[in-house]
Amino acid sequence: MFLFLLVCHQRHYKTVTMSFIEYGDTIKDGDTAIVFLGHESMFPVKVQHGTVTQTKYGVIRHSMDLIGKKYGSKVTCSKGGWVFILHPTPELWTMNLPHRTQILYSTDISIITMMLELKPGSIVCESGTGSGSLSHALIRTVAPTGHLYTVEFHQQRAEKAREEFREHGVEHLVTVTNQDICKNGFGVSNIADAVFLDIPSPWEAIGHAKAALKAEGGRICSFSPCIEQVQRTCLAMEEYGFTEINTLEILLRVYNECESAYLLRFRYESCKVMRLPAWLITESVFPWSRVQLHRGLLAALGSTASYCVLASANHFGYTEVK
Numbered sequence: 001m002f003l004f005l006l007v008c009h010q011r012h013y014k015t016v017t018m019s020f021i022e023y024g025d026t027i028k029d030g031d032t033a034i035v036f037l038g039h040e041s042m043f044p045v046k047v048q049h050g051t052v053t054q055t056k057y058g059v060i061r062h063s064m065d066l067i068g069k070k071y072g073s074k075v076t077c078s079k080g081g082w083v084f085i086l087h088p089t090p091e092l093w094t095m096n097l098p099h100r101t102q103i104l105y106s107t108d109i110s111i112i113t114m115m116l117e118l119k120p121g122s123i124v125c126e127s128g129t130g131s132g133s134l135s136h137a138l139i140r141t142v143a144p145t146g147h148l149y150t151v152e153f154h155q156q157r158a159e160k161a162r163e164e165f166r167e168h169g170v171e172h173l174v175t176v177t178n179q180d181i182c183k184n185g186f187g188v189s190n191i192a193d194a195v196f197l198d199i200p201s202p203w204e205a206i207g208h209a210k211a212a213l214k215a216e217g218g219r220i221c222s223f224s225p226c227i228e229q230v231q232r233t234c235l236a237m238e239e240y241g242f243t244e245i246n247t248l249e250i251l252l253r254v255y256n257e258c259e260s261a262y263l264l265r266f267r268y269e270s271c272k273v274m275r276l277p278a279w280l281i282t283e284s285v286f287p288w289s290r291v292q293l294h295r296g297l298l299a300a301l302g303s304t305a306s307y308c309v310l311a312s313a314n315h316f317g318y319t320e321v322k
Contacts, residue, residue: 019169020136021143023087027066027073032167034086034096035060044088044096046167057081088168090136100157101130104198104223107252109137115248116194116219120146125192125212127151127181128199129161138196139170148174149188149212151181153199181205186212197222202229203236210240257285 018024018031027033031047037055045053045060047067053060058079060066065075071087086092091106104112112134118124122142129135129152138148152158158178165171177187181199185208186192195209195218202222209220220242222233230247237245 018087020088020090020093021140021170021173023071025070027069027071027085029062029067030167032088033066033071034088034092036084036086042086042092042096044093055081055083057083090133090140093136093168094133097131097133099131100160101128103131103133105133106137107250108223109134111248111250112196112221112223113137113141116196116221118142118146118194120144122146122193123149123191123214125149125151125186125188125195125209127186127197127205128153129158129176130198131157132161132164134196134198135161135165135174136168136170139165139173143170143173146173149177149186149192150174151177151179151186153178153180181208184208188212190215193218195220198224200229201232203232206233206236206240206242210242253287255285255287 018028024031027047029047029049033045033047034042035045035053035055036042037057045062047062049063049067051062053062055077058077058081060075060077060083065077066085069075069085071085073085074082075085076082090109094103094106094109097103116124118138118141120142123146124138124142126135126138126148127150129150135148135150142148150161152161155178158176162171162176165174165176179187181197182201182204185205186195189211191214192212193214195212197205197209197220199205202224206220213220220237222230224230224233234245234247
């Protein structure tokens with residue numbers, strides 16, 4: 001049995017400065033916008049006065065074609081083709097961001113957000129920041145009163161993440177730290193509602209994760225590309241008193257719907273006599289043949305699977321695991 005979800009979006013815009021957590025109505029100089037050529041072809045642009053962007057449909061002139069137009073507008077390019085200019089969202093950013101590292105996609109991000117029980121006002125600690133795919137989604141989830149503390153070992157990636165958060169209007173909701181999480185921790189204690197780890201050796205950071213979590217309750221999630229990492233992480237979680245440990249694998253298969261026409265050759269003569277159409281129009285539903293494979297253990301065997309270990313914290317002494 002299949003459960004088919006039909007998903008559509010309706011955005012309500014208001015006049016604000018561009019931000020990934022508040023939807024503005026008008027494209028302004030300095031905004032980040034998404035140029036949509038099709039579901040399989042889109043890219044981000046930094047809107048700047050006097051700049052042009054080349055597409056396969058021709059040139060987009062920022063001053064004349066973008067600035068002052070409404071988000072969602074259909075823009076005609078110099079060759080006569082057209083594109084849509086979309087307001088950025090964490091989901092669109094995940095699909096179009098510059099990859100400084102492997103990233104998490106929306107399938108895993110959604111289950112991570114749900115299982116960590118995040119909501120507006122939550123305090124979250126994350127390591128590493130990487131390309132910022134998950135970070136943008138976490139920020140949007142905890143806004144407007146929550147906060148994300150994200151730690152990145154690589155200095156240039158940390159600096160680039162700060163720059164992007166500032167450009168995307170969310171810098172007040174995130175603190176980026178450049179340090180080794182396994183040695184120095186998150187730099188905060190007993191305040192986090194949830195901790196997320198996406199690092200090569202998460203078992204070395206479990207102690208720091210526990211120190212960052214609030215004194216009562218709290219949840220932790222670790223994302224790893226192979227089962228051996230998951231096994232070591234689970235042992236470390238048990239050692240530090242975490243309970244209700246689960247390992248998950250999340251797989252997504254998208255189905256496409258289209259209309260097909262078939263020539264009824266065997267009925268052609270009878271169709272002529274009865275004045276019926278010789279073509280049969282049918283609706284077809286079939287799965288896409290292409291899927292994004294790098295995921296990690298949220299949980300399955302093999303380097304292309306995605307494993308995520310989730311656990312609950314039990315502070316003030318350790319839980320005895322039998």
